[in-house]
Amino acid sequence: MDRDWSQVARLTAAELPSLTPESERIAREFTRVSRRQSRLIDPNPHGHKASLRALRIVLAWLGAAAPVSERDLQALATLDPNISGQRVIWFLAERGLLEPDPSRQIDRDAQTVRKIIDRFPVPMRDELRSWVQVLKGEGRREHPPLSSRRILVYVRIVRPVLEEWTTRTDTLRSITTEEFKDVLDARKPGAARAAHHALRSLFRGLKQERVIFRDPTRGVTLPGVVTLPASVPSDRLAVLMGQARTPLHRLLLGLVTIHAVTPTQAANVRLDDVDLTRGQLIIKHRYHRRTVYLDPLTAELLTDWLRERQQSWPTSTNPHLLVTSQTALDIAQPPVSDGLLQHVFEKIGIPARTLWQDRVLHEAQLTGDPVHLMRLFGIAAETAMKYVRAAHPERTGRPVTR
Template sequence: MDRDWSRVARLTADELPSLTSESEQVATEFIRVSRRQSRLIVPDPHGHKASLRALRIVLAWLGAEAPVQERDLRTLATLDPNISGQRVIWFLAERGLLEPDPALRIDRDALTAEEIINQFPVPMRDELRSWTKVLRGEGRRKHPPLTSHRILVYLRIVRPVLEEWAKRTETLKSITTKEFKNVLAARKPGTARAVHHALRSLFQGLKQERAIFRDPTRGVTLPGVVTLPASVPSDRLAGLMGRARTPLHRLLLALVTIHALTPTQAARIHLDDVDLTRGQLIVRHRYHRRTVYLDPLTVELLTDWLRERQHTWPTSGNPHLLVTSQTALDIAQPPVSGGLLQHVFEKIGIPARTLWQDRVLHEAQLTGDPVHLMRLFGIAAETAMKYIRAAHPEKTGRTTTR
């Protein structure tokens, strides 16, 4: 059973039991480590005080003779904004004084996907589980599995449509082609294409698993809309690096604007993927890896960030290159969230996707070779040709005669 910490969380420092000598040593060591790590990317004195309060509560109440339950610390943190458990969890885990909670090591995206599925009627719920089983590569026919995050993206795309249908039916077996077309017609072209792709995957998966008799999406197509990328005006790019405020931000900006990495790819880079001696790093794609050869500026920015990372979190066990005050001390060792990385570019004023496109388009203008783009940026042939067409319309333009 979980402990009820609601009353204890309200106690002041004077009202708590006195610490034992062993507990006092642990608290003193935590203060010493916190002071050493006080120079954060974003200074957070409140976080240190809140963490120390969490540690004092559990040590005063439970002592340091046995490992502290991770669940107790996380429960405490939900009861009072002046209590924070993340740094304490990392500190205790480093010293073998933490009992991890296995339930917290589960896949968050998979848990969120299950919550979405559970909101629908039972028959539709079972059909959605059959679909996600196919997406994980566990269906009747073997397919390359999708990540939990990608499956969650699909569910979020189809969720509004399924909520509409669930108002009048409990199963997807009753959905007709006309209803599917009406869904597409009611949406803007960009949204309609995403819904079209996701619903086709849903019904094709159910047909494969023999959960439905016919596929209402079969034969339904959308007119092709090709949007060619455009260059970013030079005045928007001027002084771009000066807008980045920290070593982390400057390195991320260089990886996107010079080497055309997406923020998600940058977040997945491990420390072991970096070779400063050779000026190289490994970028992890979905099915392969590629080597990126760094220019002198990026090497300099990477060195600055590694120095900053080591100084701020010298004992961090997170294997990822990019970390923050939250992920560096998280025993689950997660990568930096995509939302945080996108926020960096929001502050700069240009979306990461726009900068990525500008870099690839610039390379396409210089070379005109789609194979070169595929090798340099790890993109698909179709994507490479799109940028070649945008950069050299005179070479790839087509004319039709009536």
């Protein structure tokens, strides 16, 4: 049973029990570590004081003889804006003084899926949970399970459609084929194709589980149109690096524009995947590994970031190459968030996808060899052929659209 900290959180420092010598030593060590990590003579006043208050409360009330519960620190932090637990959680975990919260060990992507689903009306919420069970391979029929990240992608694609539908219904049983077609007609080709694929999965899963008796997506197809990727003007590419303000932003931009590494791939690169001596970076795809051979500029950007990372968070145990102040000290050791990745490219005004396309298209213009593109960028044969056709439309009689 969780402790009730509501009364304790109101106590002043003078009203709390005195710290034992061991508890006092831990508090001093926390202040010392905080100062070193912040690279300031005096730590951020509010951030450090709020964290130190949380640490002093739990040490004064519970002592240092046993590990401190992460749930206690989380509960304290919700009671007072002047109490913060995240730095304390990391500090205690590093020293074996924390009892982890089992609920935080759950996959973060799975947690996000659950939060999104919980926002919908009860009937639709239950239907979406049935679909997720199917995607996880736990339905009535045996299927290969999808990863939590892939499930999250599906849920995010269908979310805006379901939000539209909830304005007139609270269950997917009432959705008609005409409403499904309206969703596709209202979207651009790329978004329509993604919605078509995800919604077909949703309704097929519900039909399999006998939640619905009629699949409104059955028989609805989209025309097969080959869409050519757009190219970023070369003069605009020349100033992009100057618009990136931090070593992390510059490295991410360099990986995308020079090596066609997607932001998600970059976020999942681990420190063990970096070999500066050989000038190599390993990108792990779902079914294979891609070796990126670093050019001098990317190697310099990578070195600058590693130096910045070490100086900012010297004791971070997060295994990912890219970290932020939120993820570097998080005991769950997550990759950087999708929000940060998106923010980097919003600041320069060009989507990461456009920069990625420009890099692959430029290489296709130089070589015209799909096998070369597959090896260099780790892309599928169909994708490689698409870019070769885009770069050299005269070599094929297949019609394409711009």
